[in-house]
Amino acid sequence: MESALYGAEGFYRRPEGPAGHFRTSVHASPLFASAVARLLVATAEALDTDEIALVDIGAGRGELLTGVLAAVPDGLAVRPYAVERAARPPGLDARVEWTDRPPAGVRGLLFANEWLDNVPVDVAETGPDGTVRYVLVGPDGTERPGAPVDGADAAWLARWWPMAEPGSRAEIGRTRDEAWAAAVATVDRGLAVAVDYAHVRGDRPLFGTLTGFRDGREVRPVPDGSCDITAHVALDACAAAVAADWADETGGADNDADARGDGPAFVLSQREALHRLGVSGARPPLSLATTDPASYVGALASAGQAAELTARGGLGDFGWLMTPVRTALRDWAP
Numbered sequence: 001m002e003s004a005l006y007g008a009e010g011f012y013r014r015p016e017g018p019a020g021h022f023r024t025s026v027h028a029s030p031l032f033a034s035a036v037a038r039l040l041v042a043t044a045e046a047l048d049t050d051e052i053a054l055v056d057i058g059a060g061r062g063e064l065l066t067g068v069l070a071a072v073p074d075g076l077a078v079r080p081y082a083v084e085r086a087a088r089p090p091g092l093d094a095r096v097e098w099t100d101r102p103p104a105g106v107r108g109l110l111f112a113n114e115w116l117d118n119v120p121v122d123v124a125e126t127g128p129d130g131t132v133r134y135v136l137v138g139p140d141g142t143e144r145p146g147a148p149v150d151g152a153d154a155a156w157l158a159r160w161w162p163m164a165e166p167g168s169r170a171e172i173g174r175t176r177d178e179a180w181a182a183a184v185a186t187v188d189r190g191l192a193v194a195v196d197y198a199h200v201r202g203d204r205p206l207f208g209t210l211t212g213f214r215d216g217r218e219v220r221p222v223p224d225g226s227c228d229i230t231a232h233v234a235l236d237a238c239a240a241a242v243a244a245d246w247a248d249e250t251g252g253a254d255n256d257a258d259a260r261g262d263g264p265a266f267v268l269s270q271r272e273a274l275h276r277l278g279v280s281g282a283r284p285p286l287s288l289a290t291t292d293p294a295s296y297v298g299a300l301a302s303a304g305q306a307a308e309l310t311a312r313g314g315l316g317d318f319g320w321l322m323t324p325v326r327t328a329l330r331d332w333a334p
Contacts, residue, residue: 079095238321
């Protein structure tokens with residue numbers, strides 16, 4: 001998965017970029033970037049500053065940063081960072097610093113939209129004898145059972161994705177936990193947000209979620225660099241990994257982040273998060289069609305885009321893992 005996505009001929013290094021194969025919320029509507037801009041403003045207010053950093057992890061070709069920079073109000077100075085393994089695209093705003101790793105000591109908003117689902121994972125499957133084994137895969141997608149899962153991976157499965165039924169499969173999310181904890185650790189003060197396809201313990205899919213995308217269609221996840229390879233994210237495990245790191249940092253005080261001056265991480269649906277940020281799918285009043293037809297058409301189009309971003313069974317079901325870091329965002333806590 002690592003080489004298929006990020007190797008020299010990997011999917012995410014292809015010149016057309018992810019937007020050539022699928023749409024994220026960023027590509028679906030400029031309303032998404034505007035909502036992130038409002039979240040950036042709220043973070044700046046919580047930090048009591050008019051100069052703030054915005055770190056976009058898994059930045060693609062800089063589409064989200066471009067939209068946010070266009071939407072932030074005058075008077076707020078933004079230092080934008082695009083974290084991406086692909087080369088910097090031509091024509092990107094000169095203010096954007098392009099880097100392959102998150103900067104340290106960030107004071108501001110770290111935002112990872114559909115990044116964790118592409119952090120490579122191993123897949124496990126329960127055999128006929130009840131033994132949980134790694135799934136080995138060749139470049140053509142051919143699979144065979146590997147060694148029994150043990151050590152830290154077995155411990156992760158036991159805690160977060162217990163497997164029993166023969167034929168059941170799971171994606172071992174330990175690598176995502178570690179990646180998210182490392183990303184959050186780069187934030188000195190502010191907010192870290194991960195947005196992704198998600199599931200929680202007690203509601204894990206029986207046969208896993210690993211799949212591929214190419215040219216706008218779901219395809220078999222063949223790891224040859226020709227398609228995206230993605231799997232949903234156990235955001236509850238990612239949240240717990242950050243809490244564990246913070247407990248280590250503070251000597252286990254209350255086993256949470258209180259000693260740091262912030263609250264524990266929590267997960268909202270994208271529907272709820274965007275509603276809080278002013279994105280609504282409500283249709284404009286029909287009377288506006290008579291008094292101001294152009295405004296009515298624009299408002300109707302905006303409502304349609306908002307409805308897509310917040311739709312049940314679609315983008316609205318994405319999880320937003322909200323992780324305050326030494327910053328009080330009490331109005332956001334569920």
